Amino acid sequence: MGGEVIVITSGKGGVGKTTAVANLGTGLAMLGRKVVLVDADIGLRNLDIVMGLENRIVYDIVNVVEGRCKLRQALIRDKRFDNLFLLPAAQSRDKDAVTPEQMKALCQELTRDSDYVLIDCPAGIERGFKNAVAGADRAVIVTTPDVSSVRDADRIVGLLEASEIDSPQLLINRVKPSMVRRGDMLDIGDVMDILAIELIGIVPDDEDIVVSTNRGEPAVLDARSRAGQAFRNIARRLDGEEVPFMSLNESGGFWSRLKRLVNIGR
Amino acid sequence: MFEFWSRLWGRQGAGCSKDVAKERLRTVLVHDRASVAPQVFEKLKIDLIRAASRYMDVDESRTQVKLHRQDSAVALVANMPVLRLKHYTEQNNKAARRGDGRPGKAQGRPAPRH
Numbered sequence: 001m002g003g004e005v006i007v008i009t010s011g012k013g014g015v016g017k018t019t020a021v022a023n024l025g026t027g028l029a030m031l032g033r034k035v036v037l038v039d040a041d042i043g044l045r046n047l048d049i050v051m052g053l054e055n056r057i058v059y060d061i062v063n064v065v066e067g068r069c070k071l072r073q074a075l076i077r078d079k080r081f082d083n084l085f086l087l088p089a090a091q092s093r094d095k096d097a098v099t100p101e102q103m104k105a106l107c108q109e110l111t112r113d114s115d116y117v118l119i120d121c122p123a124g125i126e127r128g129f130k131n132a133v134a135g136a137d138r139a140v141i142v143t144t145p146d147v148s149s150v151r152d153a154d155r156i157v158g159l160l161e162a163s164e165i166d167s168p169q170l171l172i173n174r175v176k177p178s179m180v181r182r183g184d185m186l187d188i189g190d191v192m193d194i195l196a197i198e199l200i201g202i203v204p205d206d207e208d209i210v211v212s213t214n215r216g217e218p219a220v221l222d223a224r225s226r227a228g229q230a231f232r233n234i235a236r237r238l239d240g241e242e243v244p245f246m247s248l249n250e251s252g253g254f255w256s257r258l259k260r261l262v263n264i265g266r
Numbered sequence: 267m268f269e270f271w272s273r274l275w276g277r278q279g280a281g282c283s284k285d286v287a288k289e290r291l292r293t294v295l296v297h298d299r300a301s302v303a304p305q306v307f308e309k310l311k312i313d314l315i316r317a318a319s320r321y322m323d324v325d326e327s328r329t330q331v332k333l334h335r336q337d338s339a340v341a342l343v344a345n346m347p348v349l350r351l352k353h354y355t356e357q358n359n360k361a362a363r364r365g366d367g368r369p370g371k372a373q374g375r376p377a378p379r380h
């Protein structure tokens with residue numbers, strides 16, 4: 001079929017890579033695409049629990065590359081979508097249990113029978129990062145609007161260029177509209193100005209993410225969740241659709257605020 | 267009126283913390299990018315010497331190119347000792363545009379015929 005391999009990466013840890021992979025993967029599956037999620041965070045397996053699939057694991061990625069099982073046997077089918085699969089990370093192994101060449105071969109095999117392969121990259125820029133990006137055609141860089149995360153994202157842009165993954169796209173996660181309004185959080189324009197790469201989407205900081213992660217049900221499944229809506233939009237953009245960026249302002253954006261002020265003035 | 271705008275825009279512009287964050291990031295990223303690619307400065311040095319040599323003889327061995335931090339700004343500082351300035355004539359100028367720096371004498375690639 002010849003699908004695409006997209007790595008979700010960040011540099012800094014804890015900014016929302018695993019959350020993004022779970023939600024975007026589920027979002028693409030909701031669009032009818034055949035998707036495989038690969039947890040490349042070997043030693044710190046997490047994607048399984050975020051997806052609610054932790055009880056179904058038999059084999060993992062290291063078992064596959066070591067030839068202990070067939071790739072097909074290690075893939076776990078999602079509870080909700082039969083066109084969505086997870087290849088779990090090994091929990092008791094090191095990052096160097098897989099080589100970049102093995103990763104490349106694995107990705108190639110996976111794309112033969114799927115539309116998208118999403119790779120959950122570990123934090124950092126060492127071995128694990130190099131493995132995770134080895135087989136990727138595209139990259140999405142996740143950042144939060146804080147100085148250290150943006151700084152690390154810039155480093156990743158440089159490293160991806162060196163690995164010949166051009167034009168990575170940026171996902172800005174955990175934006176707090178009230179802080180942006182006060183001028184106490186970098187806004188989308190500031191971050192875009194500094195990093196100068198294409199924006200794929202903005203996700204608000206949302207308690208629904210915590211609740212949905214507790215339950216092992218990605219927020220994209222919740223029609224009322226704002227973060228879920230943001231991830232649904234990003235999934236459609238990944239799939240090549242043009243979707244307008246949503247306003248993060250819960251009170252209705254600039255114009256309604258202007259109108260409100262004018263009304264008060266009258 | 268001022269209150270109207272400040273209510274509309276929040277505290278923005280009045281030295282709010284995100285402006286500080288943005289300026290600090292801008293500066294630190296110049297240094298970060300420079301430190302992971304020091305060869306950029308070697309290449310830039312060669313380009314600068316080539317450009318200057320059209321107009322003057324410079325001491326290549328003592329030329330230095332580096333970044334200099336000044337408060338919140340970063341400056342590119344090139345220190346290039348000048349040995350001799352060339353005579354500025356029309357002919358000289360043509361040579362400068364041709365890029366070989368030596369009027370009438372071809373260097374490397376054959377000079378274009380006029």
Ligand SMILES: Nc1ncnc2c1ncn2[C@@H]1O[C@H](COP(=O)(O)OP(=O)(O)OP(=O)(O)O)[C@@H](O)[C@H]1O
Pocket residue numbers: 010012013014015016017018019020041121122123173174175203204205206207209210213227
């Ligand atoms: N938009 C959001 N709103 C609220 N909480 C969020 C949001 N995105 C992520 N989180 C929370 O932030 C934490 C870190 O998220 P996640 O595990 O996805 O990050 P990560 O980049 O994969 O981390 P690591 O680098 O350790 O792999 C989690 O507790 C998650 O629930």
Ligand SMILES: [Mg+2]
Pocket residue numbers: 017018019041046120121
């Ligand atoms: Mg993670």
